[in-house]
Amino acid sequence: MHEPARSIMTPQRRRAAMRLGNALAPLYRLDPNIRLRVVRMFLLVAQEGGLTVGELAERIGVWKTLASRYLSDLGTVDRHGKPGLGLIMMVQRVYGDRREKHVYLTEQGLDIIDQIEVALTEPRPRRRF
Template identity: 30%
Template structure:
């Protein structure tokens, strides 16, 4: 049984999802889907906190930290990250960080919107 049932619109929409996932692979060949998901969430929710992201995505703290670090300038263990997001100290709670796209992240978002928008 074919999930698309000869529905060209469903096939076209799914092909777009497939191409979007491949676009993230062009950024990092081994990028986990969870990291791409976190990038998308930050793009949609700039200025939000890690706690808000974890709650929305139902993601454990360690997983969210690992993905945010991969997307920032410096990955875990001091390795270079993808530099797609920036962390800014929350002026209302210095323990919390607010997340924004970096210039490189904004460029990637624009590229994705042009390609898939």
């Protein structure tokens, strides 16, 4: 017979789950309906800023059109023409292929990353979400 999951949740596992929830909380405060794929795209831009839309699409494993949608949602204006989250900016190349846009975090995006870092490194995490 299997034990209920609650009985095998160690204090370390509970803290890990709480840290992850706290780390994602700043993004969910901005948009309670944010999709995990959009969160993954944001984190990829944070890790490897300056990649093109095509490179990001390849790294995350989606079509370029989907990557563009996710980036629009993270940018200043979402794909529906409504205000976006303002976490990333796309910069057009000056030389070479001007159709290429490189993606970087904005100041607000950097602030969210700072909040995530604090949540992940707290010695005694508190429930915040």
